[in-house]
Amino acid sequence: MKSRRNILIVIAALLALAIITPFSSSYVITLITHALVFAILAMSLDLLLGYTGLPSLGQAAYLGMGAYLTAILASNYGFGLGWSFWAVILLGMLLGAATAAFFGLFAIRATGVYFLMITLALGMCVWGLAYRWNSLTGGDNGINLPPRPEFGISLANDVTFFYVVFGFFVFTLATLYVLVRSPFGRTLEGIRERELRMRILGYNTWLHKYIAYIIAGAFGGLAGVLWAQMNGLVSPEDVILTTSVDALLMVVLGGPGTLVGGAIGAAVVTFLRDYLSTLVHWWQYVLGGVYVLTILYLPGGLIGIPERVRNWRVRRGRKAAVPSH
Amino acid sequence: MKEKLTGRLGWAAGVACFALGMGAGTLPASAAEELRIGFLAPLTGPFAQIGKDMANGFQLYLDEAGGSFAGAKVTFVVEDGEGKPPVNVRKAEKLIRQDKVHMFIGGLLASTGYALAPVSTRQKTVYVSSIAAADDLTQRDSAKYPYMVRTGWTSSQPSHPFGQWACEQGYKKIVTVAADYAFGYEVVGGFQKAFEDCGGRIIQKMWPPLGTKDFGPFIPQIKKDADAIFTLMVGPMALQLPKQLKDAGNKKPVIGGGTSYDEYVLPSMGDEVVGHVSALQYSAAIDTPKNAAFVKKYRSKYGKVPSYYSESNYTTAQMIHEVLKKTGGKWPGAEKFVKMMSEIRIDAVRGPVRLDEMRNPVQNIYIKKVEKKKLHGYPQDELWNTVIKTYPAVGQFWKYGKADFLKQPVYSRDYPPCKYCE
Amino acid sequence: MTEPVLELKSLSKSFGGLHAVRGVSLQVMPGDRKAIIGPNGAGKTTLFNVVTGVLPATSGEVRLFGENITGWAPHRRTAAGMARTFQITSLFPGLTVLDNVLLAIGGVRKMKFVMWRFLSSYRDLYEKARGLLEKAGYWDRRDLEVRNLSHGEQRQIEIILGLASDPKILLLDEPAAGLASGESREMAEFLKRLDSSLAILLIEHDMDVVFDIAEHISVLHFGELVEEGPTEKIRASDRVQQIYLGTG
Numbered sequence: 001m002k003s004r005r006n007i008l009i010v011i012a013a014l015l016a017l018a019i020i021t022p023f024s025s026s027y028v029i030t031l032i033t034h035a036l037v038f039a040i041l042a043m044s045l046d047l048l049l050g051y052t053g054l055p056s057l058g059q060a061a062y063l064g065m066g067a068y069l070t071a072i073l074a075s076n077y078g079f080g081l082g083w084s085f086w087a088v089i090l091l092g093m094l095l096g097a098a099t100a101a102f103f104g105l106f107a108i109r110a111t112g113v114y115f116l117m118i119t120l121a122l123g124m125c126v127w128g129l130a131y132r133w134n135s136l137t138g139g140d141n142g143i144n145l146p147p148r149p150e151f152g153i154s155l156a157n158d159v160t161f162f163y164v165v166f167g168f169f170v171f172t173l174a175t176l177y178v179l180v181r182s183p184f185g186r187t188l189e190g191i192r193e194r195e196l197r198m199r200i201l202g203y204n205t206w207l208h209k210y211i212a213y214i215i216a217g218a219f220g221g222l223a224g225v226l227w228a229q230m231n232g233l234v235s236p237e238d239v240i241l242t243t244s245v246d247a248l249l250m251v252v253l254g255g256p257g258t259l260v261g262g263a264i265g266a267a268v269v270t271f272l273r274d275y276l277s278t279l280v281h282w283w284q285y286v287l288g289g290v291y292v293l294t295i296l297y298l299p300g301g302l303i304g305i306p307e308r309v310r311n312w313r314v315r316r317g318r319k320a321a322v323p324s325h
Numbered sequence: 326m327k328e329k330l331t332g333r334l335g336w337a338a339g340v341a342c343f344a345l346g347m348g349a350g351t352l353p354a355s356a357a358e359e360l361r362i363g364f365l366a367p368l369t370g371p372f373a374q375i376g377k378d379m380a381n382g383f384q385l386y387l388d389e390a391g392g393s394f395a396g397a398k399v400t401f402v403v404e405d406g407e408g409k410p411p412v413n414v415r416k417a418e419k420l421i422r423q424d425k426v427h428m429f430i431g432g433l434l435a436s437t438g439y440a441l442a443p444v445s446t447r448q449k450t451v452y453v454s455s456i457a458a459a460d461d462l463t464q465r466d467s468a469k470y471p472y473m474v475r476t477g478w479t480s481s482q483p484s485h486p487f488g489q490w491a492c493e494q495g496y497k498k499i500v501t502v503a504a505d506y507a508f509g510y511e512v513v514g515g516f517q518k519a520f521e522d523c524g525g526r527i528i529q530k531m532w533p534p535l536g537t538k539d540f541g542p543f544i545p546q547i548k549k550d551a552d553a554i555f556t557l558m559v560g561p562m563a564l565q566l567p568k569q570l571k572d573a574g575n576k577k578p579v580i581g582g583g584t585s586y587d588e589y590v591l592p593s594m595g596d597e598v599v600g601h602v603s604a605l606q607y608s609a610a611i612d613t614p615k616n617a618a619f620v621k622k623y624r625s626k627y628g629k630v631p632s633y634y635s636e637s638n639y640t641t642a643q644m645i646h647e648v649l650k651k652t653g654g655k656w657p658g659a660e661k662f663v664k665m666m667s668e669i670r671i672d673a674v675r676g677p678v679r680l681d682e683m684r685n686p687v688q689n690i691y692i693k694k695v696e697k698k699k700l701h702g703y704p705q706d707e708l709w710n711t712v713i714k715t716y717p718a719v720g721q722f723w724k725y726g727k728a729d730f731l732k733q734p735v736y737s738r739d740y741p742p743c744k745y746c747e
Numbered sequence: 748m749t750e751p752v753l754e755l756k757s758l759s760k761s762f763g764g765l766h767a768v769r770g771v772s773l774q775v776m777p778g779d780r781k782a783i784i785g786p787n788g789a790g791k792t793t794l795f796n797v798v799t800g801v802l803p804a805t806s807g808e809v810r811l812f813g814e815n816i817t818g819w820a821p822h823r824r825t826a827a828g829m830a831r832t833f834q835i836t837s838l839f840p841g842l843t844v845l846d847n848v849l850l851a852i853g854g855v856r857k858m859k860f861v862m863w864r865f866l867s868s869y870r871d872l873y874e875k876a877r878g879l880l881e882k883a884g885y886w887d888r889r890d891l892e893v894r895n896l897s898h899g900e901q902r903q904i905e906i907i908l909g910l911a912s913d914p915k916i917l918l919l920d921e922p923a924a925g926l927a928s929g930e931s932r933e934m935a936e937f938l939k940r941l942d943s944s945l946a947i948l949l950i951e952h953d954m955d956v957v958f959d960i961a962e963h964i965s966v967l968h969f970g971e972l973v974e975e976g977p978t979e980k981i982r983a984s985d986r987v988q989q990i991y992l993g994t995g
Contacts, residue, residue, distance in 0.1 A: 183853055
């Protein structure tokens, strides 16, 4: 009952977004599209952080893989500029998954802060490659992409591109939603809560974590493909630690273990970073303040606010109902 | 429950209205007699101070012009690109879409230039590259960026005459030590080409990573039979290398690319750099009344001697003003503006400037020696980049001719190959 | 001749120079109710951890239905019919009672890797969980998060989780730990009601519970089995009194 109501709210919000966005100014459209791409990355990370309890600091690596693949295919081979765009999407997800499958061999054995450190180091490896492998990645200049793909529809049109990204966002949300409610998804929560018990109950927890890590990598790769098309530029700056930290903060800010929370976090961070920064120069303090306040006072993230308000109302209602002496 | 649901929808609608409101707040595309200029510079991060110098240069000219160019009121919007190419791209998109700017100016690093030029093509908006010096923007890739104009320089532009000059000083063998990135490759590449074409030999090329502070591993490797050391440093690197060379007992002449000794780093340097020689299209010590006046104005307003970061943007503003004078304050449209801009000839602070057919400046290149002296009427002894030789009207192709020059690949870590290194 | 469900053959475990378990041999037949007792630090929990595969054995063998499982990972042992509970409650505190049990049931099923349909669509799983929870009287509280249950209730859920994988042998690590005396009697009753074909091996501190449930007792002292026999015999043994109750 409760979850059905929540689903309805999410669907209503998505519909509203789909209907209203085209009427916004062209800058707002790009901001929303930008937030949606990062929402995909944040949700992929939420699968690890919120559901499996794995705090990865290397999610930018998969975004980078998808983005560089897209840029290299497009600028060196002219591939992915028509219908083959869909092939690039698939390849980007595969490359993200393959990278995660490789990195996972090192990362999954560790837990807690060690997992954090290893994923951070692996993420830096990808950044190092992007920065140093000049002949392939263009070094610190990065790669400029040719104009966005065209296949009957032209993705160069902002509204069209928004709908395509929106579609991928909904696809990611729906897929991950089914996943976390599937038998497999529930095992991830069990691992988060108490891994040792899961092993005793007959689960090969390493394998479950490994699979989750690969899936998260695949969606990270998807975000990367869209990111490359969004900016028309792929640079080592996209793969740098800041991107991974941003993704982590988006999840923590919105509310881990909810998927939608990651999307809300992505929207808030994108807005603060890209819009507030054009208004005031001390926007970084605002961002920092929001993070600190959320972590201190809203452990469940922004998505926990309605629940808190309800509880507060109930408490106040009760107090009011007590007759005064 | 239904009530709650509608409550939430109300929220969503509120957010949506806000989004629409942001859209409605933007300006109409072509208000008469107004010129909207976007400016991209790093205002946070390690390059923040340079970013401020850039914006200050433009602002100074704008203030002198009374805030309007030939009757067109100038709206000057500065955005923070954080020194990161993707952020610059997003901020440029914001300037174009939200502020509806007629043109955007700036970008510090070469990588930023490469990132911003395609935005100008995509959005059919003028981009004036006042600092970013990546060679190919106005060379091999020039055709891709019809809306781009450069008012600064190409990285290798001062290096060509400088190579010639070094050769004429009688240096036969030179070692290069340069920051390991595209800008370093281009500055060193131009120097090597001109120097070797004149008969000199580059006998060793070292590439410390960008941001290196400890040159301990590099200095002892410098070949003993070199006649001089050519350096290309940026930011804090520039302060460290001369000190460490001196501490290591170096007696060889040290020469370098413009950023190794520009007025941005010079005030932080000590006597160890006295006598070092570099080349650039600007020096605060140029001995003309025009420059003396500029230095004094700038220094009294911002408290420091202007570097080329400021001069270049000051001159950019002047050039835009010249175009607007011809149109009577009307925005002529992006294509027309680019065309008119490339026909402008001005007498700038740095000297005479005009643009070549690939829209890169043809200008004086100054060979400058660091000296400690009094200048422009200031009472104290200070370090100045005294001009010791002027190469007039230097273009980006030097004496090679456009067609021949463009046949060779862009300067890189491996080009020109180091024929005399072993 | 029936085969032992679980057989330990001179099983040892050392941590560096410390010999926590030394040469323990033991057989558990189907339906056996055996207990291992011993003072604190006797090595009981270490022994359990080696038997269930949480810790690797230093030497010796663990056999389950005659098969040598000494090097197996815990999850394989569970699949082969071994289940255990923990002295310190090891539930999934943030999940509901029902989800706890569903996870426990799913551990030995192939559907644990299914990602494309909701867990709630597996009716048989639900029915089984319902059976387990109804029997134990928790069905009406199935949607409560486990962390909100009392300690005694959590101890019982702990055992329900152990039963969920349909084990042939259940290893109970101090099921009555931390329970008040009334609660521990309840626990003993709860254990006695379990299927009589299920073999149980338990470690317990609470002697009332042990004497109530176990038919056969082994005494562990400094990692070694020093005494074993039917409950009555152990109860009467002077040596056990000395070891276990200090001087007695």
